[in-house]
Amino acid sequence: xxxxxxxxxxxxxxxxxxxxxxxxxxxxxxxxxxxxxxxxxxxxxxxxxxxxxxxxxxxxxxxxxxxxxxxxxxxxxxxxxxxxxxxxxxxxxxxxxxxxxxxxxxxxxxxxxxxxxxxxxxxxxxxxxxxxxxxxxxxxxxxxxxxxxxxxx
Amino acid sequence: xxxxxxxxxxxxxxxxxxxxxxxxxxxxxxxxxxxxxxxxxxxxxxxxxxxxxxxxxxxxxxxxxxxxxxxxxxxxxxxxxxxxxxxxxxxxxxxxxxxxxxxxxxxxxxxxxxxxxxxxxxxxxxxxxxxxxxxxxxxxxxxxxxxxxxxxx
Amino acid sequence: xxxxxxxxxxxxxxxxxxxxxxxxxxxxxxxxxxxxxxxxxxxxxxxxxxxxxxxxxxxxxxxxxxxxxxxxxxxxxxxxxxxxxxxxxxxxxxxxxxxxxxxxxxxxxxxxxxxxxxx
Amino acid sequence: xxxxxxxxxxxxxxxxxxxxxxxxxxxxxxxxxxxxxxxxxxxxxxxxxxxxxxxxxxxxxxxxxxxxxxxxxxxxxxxxxxxxxxxxxxxxxxxxxxxxxxxxxxxxxxxxxxxxxxx
Ligand SMILES: Nc1ncnc2c1ncn2[C@@H]1O[C@H](COP(=O)(O)OP(=O)(O)O)[C@@H](O)[C@H]1O
Ligand SMILES: Nc1ncnc2c1ncn2[C@@H]1O[C@H](COP(=O)(O)OP(=O)(O)O)[C@@H](O)[C@H]1O
Numbered sequence: 001x002x003x004x005x006x007x008x009x010x011x012x013x014x015x016x017x018x019x020x021x022x023x024x025x026x027x028x029x030x031x032x033x034x035x036x037x038x039x040x041x042x043x044x045x046x047x048x049x050x051x052x053x054x055x056x057x058x059x060x061x062x063x064x065x066x067x068x069x070x071x072x073x074x075x076x077x078x079x080x081x082x083x084x085x086x087x088x089x090x091x092x093x094x095x096x097x098x099x100x101x102x103x104x105x106x107x108x109x110x111x112x113x114x115x116x117x118x119x120x121x122x123x124x125x126x127x128x129x130x131x132x133x134x135x136x137x138x139x140x141x142x143x144x145x146x147x148x149x150x151x152x153x
Numbered sequence: 154x155x156x157x158x159x160x161x162x163x164x165x166x167x168x169x170x171x172x173x174x175x176x177x178x179x180x181x182x183x184x185x186x187x188x189x190x191x192x193x194x195x196x197x198x199x200x201x202x203x204x205x206x207x208x209x210x211x212x213x214x215x216x217x218x219x220x221x222x223x224x225x226x227x228x229x230x231x232x233x234x235x236x237x238x239x240x241x242x243x244x245x246x247x248x249x250x251x252x253x254x255x256x257x258x259x260x261x262x263x264x265x266x267x268x269x270x271x272x273x274x275x276x277x278x279x280x281x282x283x284x285x286x287x288x289x290x291x292x293x294x295x296x297x298x299x300x301x302x303x304x305x306x
Numbered sequence: 307x308x309x310x311x312x313x314x315x316x317x318x319x320x321x322x323x324x325x326x327x328x329x330x331x332x333x334x335x336x337x338x339x340x341x342x343x344x345x346x347x348x349x350x351x352x353x354x355x356x357x358x359x360x361x362x363x364x365x366x367x368x369x370x371x372x373x374x375x376x377x378x379x380x381x382x383x384x385x386x387x388x389x390x391x392x393x394x395x396x397x398x399x400x401x402x403x404x405x406x407x408x409x410x411x412x413x414x415x416x417x418x419x420x421x422x423x424x425x
Numbered sequence: 426x427x428x429x430x431x432x433x434x435x436x437x438x439x440x441x442x443x444x445x446x447x448x449x450x451x452x453x454x455x456x457x458x459x460x461x462x463x464x465x466x467x468x469x470x471x472x473x474x475x476x477x478x479x480x481x482x483x484x485x486x487x488x489x490x491x492x493x494x495x496x497x498x499x500x501x502x503x504x505x506x507x508x509x510x511x512x513x514x515x516x517x518x519x520x521x522x523x524x525x526x527x528x529x530x531x532x533x534x535x536x537x538x539x540x541x542x543x544x
Binding site: 024025027028031045046049052053056057060063064105106108109111112113115116117118119120121123124127128 | 428450452453454460483485486487489490491493494495496497498514517518521522523524526527
């Protein structure tokens with residue numbers, strides 16, 4: 001069945017898209033939704049958890065940085081696409097653009113000295129996925145694409 | 154927490170929107186997604202099951218009738234909105250329009266005599282929800298709105 | 307995860323009753339599988355059916371349609387479709403549509419076998 | 426369903442250790458609750474903390490940030506934060522970010538109490 005779903009999604013470009021309010025209240029729902037859809041692809045529990053976490057980090061960043069904590073009106077759009085070899089999840093925001101540059105492992109000793117309470121998200125997100133890619137579209141949105149390779153079945 | 158979620162969704166017009174391929178393969182996912190979102194509203198298990206079923210019937214009708222079984226390209230868009238007194242779910246399609254008229258209880262004896270295998274969906278859907286409403290928009294889509302009253306908390 | 311599983315087994319003192327065990331989701335997507343099973347039994351002249359729904363997690367109106375479309379034929383051939391062990395939330399759907407008045411619903415396989423044997 | 430639950434309890438032979446039991450989801454939404462609990466312990470001069478994560482279902486980087494931001498202060502005051510009973514999938518996240526090298530992670534509350542008592 002997973003095979004069939006995967007092939008169908010691929011062949012005719014099928015996508016599942018959610019649009020969710022850009023607020024931290026909804027992160028718990030975003031994780032459930034991702035897990036619901038991704039579990040159909042036949043991924044193991046452990047992989048699902050990684051994907052949930054990566055998407056959660058991406059959305060938390062949108063809310064905190066792209067939308068700078070402004071309450072409410074702007075949505076986050078999440079799109080899922082499956083090909084026989086990849087699960088592709090894109091997180092689109094309509095806020096501030098940034099340049100992720102090269103994402104290095106956090107220097108924990110330094111962070112602890114500086115009493116930082118953040119700065120771990122992008123590295124975690126990158127570590128949990130196989131590929132990530134950030135683009136900014138002149139039409140006014142940014143898109144972070146998260147890719148997980150699927151084992152051929 | 155439900156209270157807060159409800160109020161927030163209401164106050165600033167928050168909505169959760171999904172777009173899902175219009176094929177029966179995805180019905181199982183649609184039900185899970187609806188249940189994931191609706192469970193946050195604090196509805197009892199039994200009510201959740203009714204809402205899942207109603208949305209499933211609405212989407213199955215879109216696939217079978219509005220899209221007349223044509224495979225694939227057209228999506229179904231589902232929108233959830235919560236106010237303090239209502240859960241409002243709309244199912245939007247981009248296919249054939251129809252006139253639901255008055256929906257009467259099926260005459261089972263007659264259906265059995267005629268060996269019918271369908272004709273139960275709209276009545277079931279209507280029985281499971283508190284209000285339903287179908288509109289066709291000249292811009293090329295139809296929308297079936299399903300409403301469940303929420304008990305004040 | 308498989309969406310629908312159906313298994314059939316011949317039961318009863320005369321081995322002329324078929325128990326159909328259905329688990330998972332019986333929706334517009336999986337309904338053709340259910341139809342196929344029921345049709346193949348009818349083709350074999352097996353009209354005494356016990357449908358065990360204990361492990362059914364979901365039924366849509368299309369699922370009910372399968373039973374509606376064949377019950378006439380089945381009864382015309384001195385058979386019946388007896389539904390057993392219907393989970394409460396699924397029972398409600400049967401009930402809302404009037405199926406509980408037309409179909410026999412029982413709790414135990416033994417009761418259903420007895421109902422067929424007595425006739 | 427509550428998203429995050431935190432309870433604290435004073436433990437150990439000298440009643441100077443606080444066990445913080447965390448269950449549910451520690452994400453960007455609930456992190457302020459966790460911060461508040463940890464800050465109020467620090468204000469009371471309670472620097473010996475055992476954080477029991479057995480029932481934690483989810484942690485995001487913001488959750489880890491709470492521990493990162495206070496561990497310096499806590500250790501400067503002859504205290505520590507010992508993480509116990511970390512579920513495997515959550516342990517992986519701690520590990521990926523290098524937290525397992527900086528924090529003491531143990532399986533049992535007793536071991537953690539012992540670690541504080543020996544010092
Ligand atoms: N979606 C985003 N939009 C704008 N800026 C971002 C976004 N994601 C990350 N950033 C920037 O990159 C920095 C590092 O992000 P991250 O590693 O997730 O740590 P944190 O979010 O805890 O600061 C952030 O502080 C922010 O300046
Ligand atoms: N979304 C829809 N678009 C177009 N026609 C519809 C739609 N929903 C229902 N219909 C029409 O109404 C009839 C009754 O629908 P229903 O009670 O669900 O039974 P069934 O779908 O099993 O025929 C259908 O046969 C179809 O002609």
